Amino acid sequence: MKYVRLLVxxxxxxxxxxxxxxxxxxxxxxxxxxxxxSGNGRIEAEQIDIATRTPGRIDRILAKEGDLIxxxxxxxxxxxRELEAQLARAQADVASAxxxxxxxxxxxxxxxxxxxxxEEEYARAVQLAERGVTxxxxxxxxEARQATSRAALNATTAQLHTAERGVEAAAALVxxxxxxxxxxxxxxxxxxxxxxxxxQPGEVLGGGGRVVTMLDLSNVYMEMFLPADQxxxxxxxxxxxVRLDSIPYAIPAFVSFVSPEAQFTPRTVETxxxxxxLMFRVKVLVPEELVLQNIELxxxxxxxxxxxxxxxxxxxxxxxxxxxxxxxxxxPDASGTE
Numbered sequence: 001m002k003y004v005r006l007l008v009x010x011x012x013x014x015x016x017x018x019x020x021x022x023x024x025x026x027x028x029x030x031x032x033x034x035x036x037x038s039g040n041g042r043i044e045a046e047q048i049d050i051a052t053r054t055p056g057r058i059d060r061i062l063a064k065e066g067d068l069i070x071x072x073x074x075x076x077x078x079x080x081r082e083l084e085a086q087l088a089r090a091q092a093d094v095a096s097a098x099x100x101x102x103x104x105x106x107x108x109x110x111x112x113x114x115x116x117x118x119e120e121e122y123a124r125a126v127q128l129a130e131r132g133v134t135x136x137x138x139x140x141x142x143e144a145r146q147a148t149s150r151a152a153l154n155a156t157t158a159q160l161h162t163a164e165r166g167v168e169a170a171a172a173l174v175x176x177x178x179x180x181x182x183x184x185x186x187x188x189x190x191x192x193x194x195x196x197x198x199x200q201p202g203e204v205l206g207g208g209g210r211v212v213t214m215l216d217l218s219n220v221y222m223e224m225f226l227p228a229d230q231x232x233x234x235x236x237x238x239x240x241x242v243r244l245d246s247i248p249y250a251i252p253a254f255v256s257f258v259s260p261e262a263q264f265t266p267r268t269v270e271t272x273x274x275x276x277x278l279m280f281r282v283k284v285l286v287p288e289e290l291v292l293q294n295i296e297l298x299x300x301x302x303x304x305x306x307x308x309x310x311x312x313x314x315x316x317x318x319x320x321x322x323x324x325x326x327x328x329x330x331x332p333d334a335s336g337t338e
Contacts, residue, residue: 032322035313037234039224039282043244043302046216047195050075052209053183056082058201063212067194068295075194076211078184087177093170097163104160111153118146192217193298217298221256221285224306231280233310234258240284241323244304249327250318252290255308257283284308290327 032038057079063069122142128134196213199205222242226234234255242251262278284306291298307323309316 032307033316033319035310035316036307036319037226037230037310038305038307038322039226040303040305041222041224041284042304043220043222043242043298043300045192045221045298045300046219048189048192048214048216049210050186050188050212050214052078052186052205052207052211054180055204055206055209056080056184057204058199058211060201061197061199061211063194063197065194065197069188069192069194069214071188071191073188074185075188075214076186076199078186080181080184083177083181083184087174087181090170090173090177094167094174097167097170101160101163101167104156104163108153108156108160111149111156115146115149115153118142118149122146186211188214190216190218191292215300217291217295218288219285220291220298220300221283222253222304222306223281223283225279226282226308227279228262230310231258231282233312234280234282234308235311238311239309241307241318242284242286242304243307243324244302246302246304248324250307250320250324251286251327253284253286253306255282256285257281282306282308 059077059079061076063073063075069075122139122145125134125139125142129136129139192214194212194214197211198213199209199211205211236255236258238255240253240255242253243249244251259281262280307318309318
């Protein structure tokens, strides 16, 4: 009887060891056939902070937390009364500088006429001096007058250049204030969903003050970690699938990033053996058109598994027992008919 109990204990120990070994093997390989790799992760999307460019007071906020927003949609508007006053002043400066240009141009025309007259009188004085009608001193006086008129013309021409630079400087201020007024309207750079509303109307924010945080739903992905032997066979653009814990379907995806350097695996990886190794971070991206088709169902933070097809396994079918069935193209009718 003692030997029977010993035999039962040995068999039980071996069975337990085999079960543990199978579990470790299954977790490390995902139970997948050769040519596929898997890793756990969660659905993520890039966060974008919508912030002010210049200091100012918030006039109104047009987005609420949870709102689905389109690219270019107005999210908030800053108070621009001070900027509009500065813009009006800069526009007036432009008009004044342009008027100054017209005045200088008229003065240039006058200086050109004076120079032309001085040149004619000098030429006449030289001829009369050569014939002895007038003295050489008169010709010298006309020559000095001619030089004075030419210098006055050159000075007035320089004033014109200065006035033109003044117009350019005033116009640059106009463009600056117009750009600041345009920046006072905060818009969504991409299609997404409002995650946080960080300010309220009436608050005064400094430059770079955050008003809204949104999720970029054009960039929905899952990150996982693969060991070196599998990462070396994972190419950018490789076919992938995402299987969430909450739905039984396989979501088509593709590999958009493979880290060029190894790192210690974070504790989100399930097995201790994997956490002890250096791994490579892999990002699996869900196509934007698929996200748009199911935009109301997209939720970040959902956990699941990501699967990738390794190089050399292009002709193998996806293992449905582990990945699941492909996501349906349309939801079935509630009545059960199509």
